[in-house]
Amino acid sequence: MSYTAPIKEMLFVMNELANLDAVSALPGCEDATRDTAEAVLEENAKFVSGVIEPLNHAGDKEPSYWHDGQVTTTKGFKEAFRQFADAGWQGLQHPQEFGGQGLPKLIGTPCVEMLHGANLSFALVALLSDGAIEALLTAGSDEQKATYLEPLVTGKWTGTMNLTEPQAGSDLAAVRTRAEPQGDGTYKVFGTKIFITYGEHDMTENIAHLVLARTPDAPPGVKGISLFIVPKFMVNADGSPGARNDVHCVSIEHKLGIKASPTAVLQFGDHGGAIGTLVGEENRGLEYMFIMMNAARFGVGMQGIGLAENAYQKAVAFARDRVQSRDVAGSSGPVPIIHHPDVRRMLMSMRAQTEAARALAYVGAGFHDIAHHHQDEETRAAHQAVYEYLVPVIKGWSTEMSENVARDGVQVHGGMGFIEETGAAQHYRDAKILTIYEGTTAIQANDLVGRKTLRDGGKVAKHLLAQARATATQLGELEGGDFAADFSSIRARLEQGAADLEAVVDFVLGNAKSDVKAVFAGSVPYLKLAGIVLGGWQMARAALIAQQKLSSGGGDAAFYQAKIATARFFADHFVAQSTAMRAAIVDGHAGVLALPEAMF
Amino acid sequence: MSYTAPIKEMLFVMNELANLDAVSALPGCEDATRDTAEAVLEENAKFVSGVIEPLNHAGDKEPSYWHDGQVTTTKGFKEAFRQFADAGWQGLQHPQEFGGQGLPKLIGTPCVEMLHGANLSFALVALLSDGAIEALLTAGSDEQKATYLEPLVTGKWTGTMNLTEPQAGSDLAAVRTRAEPQGDGTYKVFGTKIFITYGEHDMTENIAHLVLARTPDAPPGVKGISLFIVPKFMVNADGSPGARNDVHCVSIEHKLGIKASPTAVLQFGDHGGAIGTLVGEENRGLEYMFIMMNAARFGVGMQGIGLAENAYQKAVAFARDRVQSRDVAGSSGPVPIIHHPDVRRMLMSMRAQTEAARALAYVGAGFHDIAHHHQDEETRAAHQAVYEYLVPVIKGWSTEMSENVARDGVQVHGGMGFIEETGAAQHYRDAKILTIYEGTTAIQANDLVGRKTLRDGGKVAKHLLAQARATATQLGELEGGDFAADFSSIRARLEQGAADLEAVVDFVLGNAKSDVKAVFAGSVPYLKLAGIVLGGWQMARAALIAQQKLSSGGGDAAFYQAKIATARFFADHFVAQSTAMRAAIVDGHAGVLALPEAMF
Structure with missing residues (x-):
């Protein structure tokens, strides 16, 4: 059974609940009509079902692995990412001037949901690139934008977020990585970052690391953190990758789930210093990081919803297929277990939670679009305030519910659910990260x-x-x-x-x-x-x-x-x-x- | 951090809530005093912490494996089982005439909890032997008792329960394995059984398989199922293992959790027929199986409670140790996360659920003892009725809560919880079988x-x-x-x-x-x-x-x-x-x- 994007349901939510018509009436969003939305969703659904979902179980069985500083991703990931990028999916919501398609978040959101629903591990690389793009659009210099945005938006390169250190998880005040100005506008970065998603991989020719670090005279705590961009390979004047920079992957984690997604420990500056440039102003790094983090948090909420949808579909398919015991109201022989009231209860529970979380998230995306595109400032501010209220709820609640849904998905499968070959267990394992990364539910x-x-x-x-x-x-x-x-x-x-x-x-x-x-x-x-x-x-x-x-x-x-x-x-x-x-x-x-x- | 049995708490529940004094006043339970209970619990706690718990993570990392029909268990399991058996723990609740210690369930139950709390995969072999012993005590012939009980009670051999077939999971009416009488009092058994816990292993010299099968003229459905005992090696007149019987392990499952516990697919009779003998009367197999299943169901409830206790202890240790962020009410610097209200909420939730489930289960064990030993028939019947009401609740609810507790255990660890080395993730994976086997929560x-x-x-x-x-x-x-x-x-x-x-x-x-x-x-x-x-x-x-x-x-x-x-x-x-x-x-x-x- 492979994942099928619930397009009818998605369009219902977009059109009827999240008011796509209001979004397409916004300046700059004129192309985002119902017809466009339907065409984009159908194309994306075809792509994720055909190319991305078939790699999901494979990536769990044969995860990305580390050898001597290099990470080899699961077979097929590199080619799939190429197709993903070439078809323009990475750039869907990003500005046309940097090679994107400039579609509103309300249309981008169901596409994000599908991608994550099909393959969480694969989709993460795109999610992190989205965050890096967002940060550079907000705070990057013209030169940084010129250097990095087009390769990121078109998927020629990927981006990462380097926040966590061994002593600094939820508490970014404890960040110790330091950045020393070289007098030429560049900095040398020294430190260890952990839990860096796609911090190293073989899918693109370069990686742009966005890194939180402290300059020498920075005040202590969160007010002394700056944001730097540190490329894996220095960038030549013509935009091609040049010399290898001093950032190295020393290991990747052995994880409960999302095994195909390499989670790197990165050493910056062990061989003289990793060259980076400051993004935006000194000591305002956390502020910029929050911009990309808010986008990423919404995205993680969508991961929960996509995963829940996939787990639901798998459980429904199994429940239709598996014949066991008579109907409690009487039957001539054993029936498919979808007839049994408790199986029905679990399926309804999975379905209802997924639909409710999806509806709330898409409505949030619609608010985001009005907050960014409406002509009236007061309207923008009012919608932004609602969107910001909803982000922790969408992230926290959608991911908590996805754990429950993945759990019920295993349960519907009975003993078969505990066997890894079935695939339900992978959802159960994968889901567990969603309530943790990009800020635990408690942080939300x-x-x-x-x-x-x-x-x-x-x-x-x-x-x-x-x-x-x-x-x-x-x-x-x-x-x-x-x-x-x-x-x-x-x-x-x-x-x-x-x-x-x-x-x-x-x-x-x-x-x-x-x-x-x-x-x-x-x-x-x-x-x-x-x-x-x-x-x-x-x-x-x-x-x-x-x-x-x-x-x-x-x-x-x-x-x-x-x-x-x-x-x-x-x-x-x-x-x-x-x-x-x-x-x-x-x-x-x-x-x-x-x-x-x-x-x- | 290793598991420490909560002896003070256990004794409080036994003495104050489950009325151990009333149990020790029962005929045949005179030895089960408060002092005995305390001594047994302390001895058992020492044993499981010293010998069994250290094998838990090892078994997850290097599970039992199958090769050419043989199963090699995790290194150390065989020696640990020898020690377990020699110290008399397998026989704790079983009759003295067969080498057991004859202690009541109320004293056996905390020991079961500790064993499972320390190492679910290891403890399963003992749980299954308990079930086989129970079935033979109930329905075995004198000869079967003489042949099998002493080796099972003393842990010289182990026992299994063979119920499930590919088409017969929750629905045992669909069992197809057949048993053909040979005219000499033995039967030849033919069929495939799946999900057989410790169906094959290298820890003891013989395995006694209890197998549900149909005789040639059996009525269809659940009324035509008989119980057989089929040894891995035929038993010589002197009790030693003889010729290899025709029951073979063709594979073991690749599972989400309890990886050290081999889950076997057993082929009976592919080479002429597996020799077995009928246990009890023909067509009453399900009835006998329910006896061992009820014991096993109570035991699975204890697995949930033991696992929850271990997950709680791990989370507490991490929360004391991990320093991150200031106290929300103000502090001069970062504090151990146990100070943070939401971490506190999760720990209390883990603790409270575990204590409540334990209290209910031990009270149930006390009812069981009165139901089995009281002189007054009416009192016995009344207590048996309450015990039987409680069994599905103890099994179903304690295991459902253990999933929640294991989940919170990962969450308390944050990002570290998702890394397999930490051990919290193993509890999360292991717990998921508990609401499924021995009857899913829906079956309960x-x-x-x-x-x-x-x-x-x-x-x-x-x-x-x-x-x-x-x-x-x-x-x-x-x-x-x-x-x-x-x-x-x-x-x-x-x-x-x-x-x-x-x-x-x-x-x-x-x-x-x-x-x-x-x-x-x-x-x-x-x-x-x-x-x-x-x-x-x-x-x-x-x-x-x-x-x-x-x-x-x-x-x-x-x-x-x-x-x-x-x-x-x-x-x-x-x-x-x-x-x-x-x-x-x-x-x-x-x-x-x-x-x-x-x-x-």
Whole structure:
């Protein structure tokens, strides 16, 4: 069974929930019509199913390996990346002036989802290049842009993000890598970076490393970190790769998952110093890095959604195929296990979570596009604020749910799921990194509490809640007809969910000064609650639209009926958890913090 | 960091919650005093930490392997099993007349937990032997007992359970392996069995395979399955292994976890027929197999608890050691991450779930002992009924929670958790089999709904609920003092949890005839709800006892305070989920079953 991109579903979300029409009405986005979107998605789907997905299990069985400073990637990766780049997929969302296609994020997002859904390990190299491009577009000098952007956008080279050091993981204040100015505009970089995704590989002729380091007089902590670009090979005047730079891969990690993606330990400057140039201004490195990190965080959210979709499809295929036991309501013989209620429950759970997370993420992408392209500054700012609130939720919640979905995917397979040949186990292993890298779920939750809730006094959160409540009201006004029970349940859960999320936002606002530990004891539950309520809101919107389509008799009735059923499932099985999550936050902090450290 | 058995905690649960004194008052259990228990646990803890745990990571890195029909187990396993057997650990719970020590299950259970906590792959061989011993004790002929029991109980040989075939996993009605009577009291067995744990290995001189097969005139389905014992080597008159029997291992599986435990495909009878003898009566095989399976299911629950304890200890050690970021309430520099509220939340979650599941399982073991040894038949029957209700909950819920705990264990480690060298990832991989083998969680839930709830009209379930409510009442009567807020929360959650569980039991009873699919759509949530409420009840009992100990000024105050804090955490973070689970069951079945199959 190979992965098939859910194009119908993706287009429904783009058109009906994320308002692609509003995006294509933006200046500079005129080409992003429904027709373009459909054509791009279909082409991309064909490519990832034909070229990228077939390498997924192979990469797990025969991972990239290190030998004597070189990394040889899984057989087929190099050629596939060439095809990927040549077809223009790396440049999809990047500016046309550097060889990209300049399409909005709302169209790029489903393509990102497909690529990751097909092959997480492969897709990572593109994700990291996207981040490097973003950073250079934001803060690079004209010369840096001229040197690096076109090769990165066209996939001639790839990019990396070098943040982590052995003592500096979540805590970038502890970065020690140093950069010494040479007086000629260049710096010599010295230090060790770990966990560098595609930090070394054989897929392109050069690699552009973006590196956090300290200049000699930098202040301590996060305010003394600068960003440098350090190429693997120095770049000649004509743009071709020149002398080998002093950055070397000394090993790669033996990991639980995403095995085809080489995770490098990079030594900078062991042989005299790695030559780099400063990106933007000194000591503002973290700020720039956050720009690429926010793009990457959204991308990791999409990894979760893509992986969940693939795991779901595999489980459905197995459940249709595997015949075992009679139907609990009676049958003449054993039936495919998709008939068994608990298998059905797991499949619905996988499906509903994936759809809810996808809807929220695409809506976020639409907000991003308006924030970047709208003519009105106030509109841009308002949309940017919502987008920024959503990023940690999209990253944190979509990846947490992808772990659950991958787990259920194994479970649907029963004993076969535990056998590596089946492929379900690979999803389970691969998924585990998603809640860790680009900031663990706790780091996302800190961001949600600190920068996204406290800083604006909960304004954006309450704005979103008001909209969710408006959807609930609409559900109440509707003549539900065949779906009356569904809408009544969806509405009640959403109203309760909104009340619970509001209570939690008020708890965060009310206690941040007086009892900051109590607030952060509930930060991850708050993030998950936000995901469930806002995802549930999108599912409720989808159900409303589906009902309208059904009333007007247009389109694919089975699709719309399924959408309502899935929204109902999500409401009863997920949004219904809101009150317990509120309890875990508002009352549960006492239990989190009561135990003296010595008693653990 | 190596695993340290939590002996103080284990003894507290045995003495205070599971009533070891009542067990040692039973006829035949006079030796099972508190002192004996403590001595046995300490000896066992020393053994597993010194001999068994050091082989755990090694077995993952260098799994058992197959070559030309032979399986070579991980280096050190054979010697360790010799020591394990010679020290009498295999025979701990088995009758003295066959070389065992005849100790009750309540003392055996913590030893089982330790062994699995230290090394799941190794411990499996003992678990399977336990099952084979149980089946022979129940249904074996005098000759079979004389031939097999002493070698199995003393660990000279090991035992296996051969149920699964490619087309017969959860559905044993589909078993095709056949057994042809030879007229001399023996049978020739032909067929393929898969997923046979330790189906072949080099650790002992013989293996006794217990095999489900059909005799020529057997009725179809589950009523035509008989149980056979088929030794790897025929047994000579003097008990020594003789000619090689026609059962051969044709391959072992490449698995997600428990890699050191060889999972064999066994061919019976490819070279003329594997010689076996019938165990018990013809066509009653499934009944006997259920006896060993129930013992094994309880054992798998203990695997979950042992693994969770180990994962928790590893996470605590890492969290104390790893220094990263400042305290959110302010600190002069970075602090060990155990200070961070979200790390604390994860550790408490791991700890509380493990303690609750342990308490419930040990209480179950105590019921088992009374059911087997009490002089009064009615008392025996009543305790057996409760034990049987608890077995699917102990198996299903403890293993589901162990997946969550292992997952959090990786998460606490951050990026290091994803690197295999750290060991947290192994727990994550190993845990995934526990909700699958010996009956998936769905199979446990079917058992809970069908045999354990519908059959007695919910009698046992309601009896347990009445006891949980009595505990809640006791909490209300208590002068809480320093712990007033804790007890108030524990009490409220437990009362609500009992109400929700009762509503679900009534839903199951009320709808099984009219809408059986709706009932089974909520079977796994019902199982988890039962686990959370009954586990929460045990934690509430523990908190009450801790408070009494503190009031009377006896013992380890810090231990009792921690017990109350952990009970409070479990109430607010887990028992508080009961209402959402009730909703998922009572309302949520509509969403589970709404989608037409074609729409998945």
